[in-house]
Amino acid sequence: MAQSDSSNRKNTRARVAVVAAGVVSPLGFRLTETLDSLRNSRNCISPVTRFSVGQCRCKTAGQVSDDRLLATQAEAPRSRRLHRASHMMIQALTELVAQEPHFEPELTVIGTTSGGMSYGEHYYRSLRQAGDLRHAATWIANYPAQKPVIDAQESFGISSPYQVIANACASGTNAIGHAFECVRSGRYQRVLAGGYDALSELVFTGFDSLQASTPEKCRPFDRHRTGMVLGEGAALLALENLDSAQRRGAPVLAEIIGYGISTDNFHITQPDPSGIGPRQAMERAVQSAHVAENEIDYINAHGTATLFNDAAEGKAINRLFNGVPVSSTKSMMGHSLGAAGAIEAVVCLLALQHQFLPPNINFRAADDDLDLNIVANESRPAVLRTVLSNSFGFGGTNASILMRRFKA
Structure with missing residues (x-):
């Protein structure tokens, strides 16, 4: 009996390897510093220094040091004109290229907010204010969302087509998920994917005016959580057809095996209280990977520490999974919006490579309405094979990816 078209597609899907990665975030520059911060449960939130926050409730954020960021870049006038987001993207790509100099992407997919x-x-x-407009051309040229992508590609002579996904706080995970599907389908062999966002006064004060930000510590899933803290950064993953990567002897850091998306359309800033949106995204990621829920060893939660978002995500996790360890690393570095999913994919990659559970710091009291196995306050060793990473955003947009430890 002939197989159906869907069965044939399932059987011919390519496996998707992560062959290199680069990151800059409040946790540190490069994978090594990021790993050290995660293992040591480091709180990387600090008072905001880039602009005045005197009128804001929240006065802290996860910030990337300009002294370090700009010190890594060239002194050419062009470099000095670039936006901080471009410097972050260049820094992340520099690390990725150093790991895998022969990776030549056919497509670049980047998320930002x-x-x-x-x-x-x-x-x-x-x-x-009728002020000095001598720099207006620079500001306008560097404002568009695609400009940091162009700058990073130009820095390394990459000329592949690029796509920019702006889908609220799910953008980075959407970018990686779309890149995963591009490689798995067989249409592309190598795709560069990730996300970036840099702190800005307008975004910071906007979240503060919505009372989504907290004047206290960020406490995801805690009974006394009062809101998020913003962050910034960039992260990139080099995705490649596994057969192609192995033929050319490239290192395989992990595999991406599933991707799921959903939209609940409940409210512009709040998820459906039932958790149906997050649940559908996680279900679809699991189905996409052809694994069972009980095979998931760790969940890197979206976990913004807002009352409604954590409640909806927690309900969805409870419905699908039984006691799986959960943490939100936003407690350590803040919520970097479009970069969050990409940075947290790197967190999952490091967790798989080094076999540990990243911590959910600032956790004091469990929420009686959320029966979750929180990795409270300290990282700990664990046997991890398959991990799930969630990113959810305003407008009810939800995305989840599944990553698996690679064994040759």
Whole structure:
């Protein structure tokens, strides 16, 4: 009896390897610093220094040091004109290329939420205040969301087509998931994927005005959680057809095996309280990977520490999984919006490679309504084979990816 078309597609799907990665975030520059922060449960939140927060409830964020970020870049005038987001992307790509210099992407897919927002702020203020517009051309040229992608590609002579996904806080995970599907389908052999976002005053004060940010510590899933803390950064993954990677002797750091998305359309800033949106995304990722729920060894939760988001995600996890360890590393580095899913994919990659559970710091009291196995306050060793990473955003957009430890 002939197989159905869907069966044939399942049997011919390519396996997707992660052959290199690069990251810069409040946790540190490069994989080694990130790993050290995770293992040592380091709180990387600090008082905001980039702009005035005197009128805001929240006065802290996860920040990337400009002294270190700019010190790694060239002193050419062009480099000095680039947006901080471009420097973050270049830093992440520098690490990735150093690991795998022969990786030549056929496509680049990047997620972001705010692009070069702070340059837009400069331009607007100068117009409103009849200020100095000598730098207007630079601000306008570096404002668009695709500009940091272009800058990073130009720095390494990459000329592949690029796509930018702006889907709220799910953007980074959407980018990796789309890249995964591009490689798994067989259409592409190598795709560069990730996300970026840099702190800006407009975004910071916007979240504060919504009372989504906390004046206290970020406490995901805690009974007394009061909101999120923002962050920033960039992370990139080099995805390649596994057969292609092995033929050319490339290192395989992990596999991406599943991707799921959903939208609940409940409210612009709140998820459906039932958790149906997160549940559908996680279910679809598991189904995409052809694994069972009980095979998941760890969940890197979206976990923003807002009352409604954590409740909805917690309900969805309870419904699908039985006692799986859960943590939100946003407690350590803040919520980097479009970069969050990409940075947290790197966190999952490190967890698989080094066999440990990343911590959910600042956790004091369990929420009686959420029966979750929280990795409270300290990282701990664990046997991990398959891990799930969640990213959910305003408008009810949800995305989940599954990663698996690779064994030759």
